[in-house]
Amino acid sequence: MTAILSACLLSWAATVGCAQTAPSGPNGAPAAEAASTFGESAPLISATDLLERQHDSQRPTVVLDVRTPEEFAAGHVPGAINIPHDQLATRVAELADARDKEIVAYCRSGRRAALALTTLHEAGFAQLSHLDGDFLAWQAANRPIEVPPASRPAEPAGQH
Incomplete structure (x- = not known):
């Protein structure tokens, strides 16, 4: 009888414990999943719209290049600042003045920018x-692509 009672109690505890749901985020996704995928679902901005916003004083925009310093030095969106995605969590304070501005992140093809946007979202941006x-x-x-002067190839002597 004790064995049957123990088995029933164990079965009930497992059922109740497994029925608990994780805290949910937007759209009913578990909170951890919602946080990890924010960057993948962040609003997109076209190149044309970004160029317009960079010249619109009514809509201050910070362009954040999250590629490596070497990639940044080879050429970047004009006016962009460079904080590599794998350093962003420890350097987020550098963006303190941008909390009231739109931050547009990019990388080479999208993966690192999505990670960076998730980091910024979790930091309260x-x-x-x-x-x-x-x-x-x-x-x-x-x-247009901006290349820092130190990264440009040197002109041959005598040519200007």
Whole structure:
């Protein structure tokens, strides 16, 4: 009788314990899953819209390049700042002045920018967007690219 009672109690505890649901985030997804996928579902901004916003004083925008310093030095969206995605969590304080601005993140093709946007979202930033197509699409559309002077190839002597 004790064995049957123990088995019933164990079965009931397992059923109740397994029926508990994890805290949910937006759209009913578990909170941890919602946080990890924010960057994948962040609003997209087109290259055309980004160019317009960069010249709109009424809508301050920070362009965040989350690629490596070497990729950034080879060319980037004009006016972008570089904080590699794997350093963002420890360098997020550098963006303190951008809390009231829209931050548009990009990388080469999207994965690192999605991770960075998730990091920023978890740090309390609210106005976040992802450059549609990232830097590959920016280049393919022949958008302006800024190359820091130290990264430009030296001109041969006597040519100006």
